Amino acid sequence: MKIEEGVALSRLTTLGAGGPGAAFARPESVEELEQALVWARERELPVATIGLGSNLLVADQGFDGLVLKLGGGLADVQVEGARLLAGAGATNAVCLHRVRAAGLGGFEFACAIPGTVGGGVWMNAGAYGSDWAAILDRALIVDEQGPRWLTPAELGLSYRHSELRHGQVVARAEFTLAPLPEEQIKANVARLQALRKAAQPTNKRTFGSVFKNPEHELGAGRMLEACGLKGYRIGGAQISPRHANFIENADGARAADAVALMVEARRRAAEQFGVELVHEVEFLSPLELPPLQ
């Protein structure tokens, strides 16, 4: 397995912003993954895994560590009976295609989530009333302690959250689904995709929802819309004119532009609604939102 230097991480994210990673590797098996972790440990480098970069904001300075992107046997997809067995680097789109062909339902919600199986485990991705926790049996986690299988409860999955930390890599995941005719699955997916298209920017470079929905009658999008933020722009980034909980790369956005928009959005939500918004997007260091005044 080759370790590359100075790979542009912006190319690996859906927003298309951010600096380079100091080192980069594509492990294709659990053994290669363990070798990569040892390589980083010997050099005292932090490790982060990137899926499709669809929930990720990489700092303009880049990441001074080892970035992993899983491939080969860590991105394969098999269906056995009612079970989906996937490498964590497999995309949700490929998984959905395979389970649909096998007549297994319950994964349709993921048609709206442009990520990988591992990214879904990391933040318990979900949409339309379902999430990873609802269908996941167990995930194979690899870190300095070696590989071990963990259940959703052991992973601490809750709303857009797991207890996983950088340096812990999701290598594989296994799900149980339910038999459903292929035509029914297709119809479910078409309905969910139409709902998504009507409400969110689907043809722009974004990282999905910026903030988690707060405990409030308004979701984060409606709240920021009420703050007058739709279309608000800083540098090359703008709050989507279509859905205020999305930030679009309007023209050469830097991570700093996106962060400045997030700071302004949090300030206004706190001022107008007394709500402290918490970001859903994951940061690849050294990024941080300042505390609210």
Ligand SMILES: Cc1cc2nc3c(=O)[nH]c(=O)nc-3n(C[C@H](O)[C@H](O)[C@H](O)COP(=O)(O)OP(=O)(O)OC[C@H]3O[C@@H](n4cnc5c(N)ncnc54)[C@H](O)[C@@H]3O)c2cc1C
């Ligand atoms: C248009 C759009 C719509 C979206 N809609 C939704 C939605 O409806 N619901 C939803 O939940 N999300 C949504 N998202 C966000 C995103 O697609 C999901 O969070 C997705 O699960 C992220 O997966 P990823 O593979 O792209 O992860 P990345 O963005 O690459 O990474 C996200 C985090 O997971 C970690 N990670 C990724 N893979 C691994 C691994 N194998 N092992 C350990 N850590 C890993 C990364 O280090 C990072 O901290 C949307 C995004 C976009 C752009």
